[in-house]
Amino acid sequence: MRQVFSTRGQVTVEDVPSPMITPGAVRVQTAWSLVSSGTERTNISGQRLVDRIRREPEIVGKVWDGLRRTGVAETVRLVRDKMERPIPLGNSLAGVVEEVGAGVTEFAVGDRVACGGTGHANHAEYVVVPRNLVVKVPESVELRDAAFVTLGAIALNSVRRARAELGETVVVVGLGLIGLLTVQILRAAGARVIGVDVVKDRVGLAERLGAERGIIAGETDPVKAVLGHTAGVGADAVLLTAGSESSEPVNQGFEMARARGRVVIVGSVGMDLLRETFYRKELDLVMSRSTGPGRYDPSYEERGIDYPLPYVRWTERRNMEAVLQLIAEGTLRVGDLVAGEFPADQAPAGYDALAASPRGVAVLLRYAPERPAQASRGFALSQRGNAGPGTTRVALVGTGEFARRTLLPALQRNRDVTLRAVVGGNSGTGLHDAKKFGAERYTTDVSEVLDDPAVDAVVIATRHHLHATLAAEAARRGKAVFVEKPLAMTLDECRTVADAVATSGALLTVGFNRRFAPLARRAKDTVAAASGPALAIYRVNARALPPQHWLRDPIEGGGLVLAEGCHFFDLVCWLLGDEPESVHAMAPPPSGEAVDEIVATIRFSTGSIATIVYSISGHPSLPKERIEILKGGRSVVLDDFQTLLVDGKRFRASADKGHAEEIAAFLRAVRGQAPLEVTVRDGVRATALALAVMESAATGKAVTVSGAGRI
Incomplete structure (x- = not known):
């Protein structure tokens, strides 16, 4: 299928596999999608480094931190990868349901629907969209008009946040697409609307769409004009739908508003606030977050958990439904906002036309109405011709940042490896990685890989909640399996994977790379040579992640103690060469749904004790x-895998945490040249220990560890 991307700051149209249906979602054949004048230009300019630094100066600090940690060459490679990676464009469309995922009962094949959501409602011939971002289109509404649903919901949510009442005067600053939609919704709510913009044609359009007064900011002082129009009182509310790095819009909004009025920030504007006016007028400053309650909440958007209507009247989805109702009634006129219509294949021309239009604020992309006999979910990319005797043919499942940054380069460094296939998600961006690393095939359907007799080994690098299911199924198909940590998220999942490996006899290893770091191996040899029980302290100063990061999600990531902590639980068990028997853990109050920090003391079968912070x-x-580690008169201090003190003698190494060697070791095992160094038993033990740590922290009691032999 065809899909629109921003590639190196330019709009491109690419052939990508059709997306796979997922539970709780619907697969839609797109009829129309909407290009807006503001939001998508930001996405495109975000791939231009100068523009990105100007908008987000904090990334300079991140780059500097990367230089300090990984060096110049690696940091340059990571920045280049970030800037060159295609970005799927689009967030608002309408079409027809082609397939319904498991658990979805409110939609049926053939339903006319409108869809929203960045990363879901892409400019593409087919999309898979979670149920809470999909609404049915009324019979009287054309799909062409329904494609405005997301931007309409943003405008509607801003009006709700403004609490605009009948007869109030409301100023809308910035008459782009969202601003002009906001003008119409406010007028329908009985407000007296003043529109402000620097573009004369847009001001005139706002007046034709219902604004009582239009102000051309470049020709008239908007503050004086608003105060003059309101007899010196000021507006009851000011909605800032403009996009500007300057703080002038918000501070002018303060001047336009009456005492105890409301100023609502909808667009991206500077926030260097002038306190004097803000304080003197005792203003309410309100943020309007996109399409409404539910936005940015993975439970709502991704997992389809709705907010109960008696408690949250207007959610993201209910706002989308209300917008379509306004269009059906003729209250919201969207046709006048369109600068042009273009076939999806001509999307670059559409973006150019939108940028050149003085009046239009949106472009519509239309898609061929005929239905292909079978939309392809994968296609061949190249034939490298090196899959001869001794070559291991590997398939990668998952194209997230870690796979791109670490696993794919490690595989590529092995000359006797052929990247048989890459399995990516529904965004279409994984195709870029498959081409970059010379894959023979790219697909969105993992069953293609599991059914392919030419695949010797499968590397699983998806989000954590998929690890166990994919690993067990690959093992049942007789594939050698490399699964990133954690192996599983529950003991039941551990049993499933262990049973699949035992029954099939397949090789399965887990991505505990630290075991393969050169200095870690030297440390283990020292500890093994000493007698008696050991005492160990393992301190981890981990990077804080945003609250909404998927690793902190208890469903997808498992929380940091399991998601990352399993690395450290495995390493300390391996270094001591011992089995954990019990653990006592404490944790500070969590900042989210899962425990973020932990102090755990582990007792081992031989009497050794380790504390992990x-x-x-x-x-x-x-x-x-x-x-x-202190044991039998010996001492070992391993500092970030770069320096090692053994009984006072110092050893140094590069910042090598063993990723390349762990891949090489796995490949040797697949070829029968060496046994696996990390087995399913190790993966089970690490998950069991992480779960015991979290249970102990929750109960305040010591917990017995369910090891690989006890699940």
């Missing part, structure tokens, strides 16, 4: 990991 509260200048 995992924290996200430290300063980034402190090296991430430090391990101290």
Whole structure:
């Protein structure tokens, strides 16, 4: 199918596989999609480094931190990868349901629907969209008009946040697409609307769409004009739908508003606020977050958990439904906002036309109405011709940042490896990675890989909640399996994977790379040579992640103690060469749904004791990991895998955490040249220990660890 991307700051149309249906979602054949004048230009300019730094100066600090941690060459490679990676464009469309995912009962094949959501409602011939971002289109509404649903919901949510009442005077600053939709919704609510913009044609359009007064900012002082229009009182509310790096719009909004009025920030504007006017007028400053309650909440958007109507009247989805109702009634006129219509294949021309139009604020992309006999979910890319004797043919499932940054380069460094296939998600961006690393095939259907007799080994690098299911199924098909940590998220999942491996006899390893770091191996040899029980302290100064990061999600990531902590639980067990028997853990109050930080003391079968301190509260200048082990008159101090003190003697190495060697070791095992160094038993043990740690922290009691032999 065809899909629109921003590639290196330019709009492109690419052939990509059709997306796979997922539970809780619908697969839609797109009829029309909407290009807006503001939001998507931001996405496109975000791939231009100068524009990105100007808007987000904090990324300079991130780059500097990367230079300090990984060096110049690696940092340059990561920045280049970030800037060159295609970005799917689009967030608002209408079409017809072609397939319904498991658990969805409110939609049926053939339903006319409108869809929203960045990353879901892309400019593409087919999309898969979660149920809470899909609404039915009334019979009287053309699909062409229904494609405005997302931008309409943004405008409607801003009006709700403004609490505009009948007869109030409301100023809308910025008459782009969202601003002009907002003008019409306010007028329908009985407000007296003043529109402000620097573009004369847009001001005139706002007046034709219902604004009582239009102000051309470049020709008239908007503050004086608003105060003059309101007899010096000021507006009851000011909605800032403009996009500007300057703080002038918000501070002018303060001047336009009456005492105890409301100023609502809808667009991206500067926030260097002038306190004097803000305070003197005792204003309410309100943020309007996109399409309404539910936006940015994975439980709502991704998992389809709705907010109960008696408690949250207007959610993201209910706002979308209300917008379509306004269009059906003729209250919301969207036809006048269109600068042109273009076939989806001509999307670059559509973007150019939108940028050149003085009046139009939107472009519509139309898609061929004929239905293909079978939309392809995968296609061949190249034939490298090196799959001869001794070549291991590998398929990668998952194209997230870690796979791109670490696993694919590690595989590529092995000359006797052929990247048989890459399985990506529904965004279409994985195709870029498949081409970049020379894959023979790219697909969105994992069953293609599992059914392919030419695939010797499968590398699983998806989000964590998919690990166990994919690993077990690949093992049942007789594939050698490399699954990133954690192996599983529950003991039941551990049993499923272990049973599949035992029954099939397949090789399965888990991505515990730290075991393969050169200095970690030297440390283990020292510990193994000493007698008696050991005492160990393992301190981890982990990077804090945003609250909505998927690793902190208990469903998809499992929380940081499981998601990342399993690395450290595995390493300490391996270093001590011992089995954990019990654990006692404590944790500070969590900042989200899952525990973020932990202090866990583990007792081992031979009497050894290890304490692991995992924290996200430290300063980034402190090296991430430090391990101290005391045993039988010997001492080992491993500092961030770069320095090692053994009985006072110092050893140094590059910042090598063993990723390349763990891949090489797995490939040797697949070829029968060496046994697996990390087995399913190790993966089970790490998950069981992480779960025991979280249980102990929750109960305040010591917990017995369910090891690989006890699940």
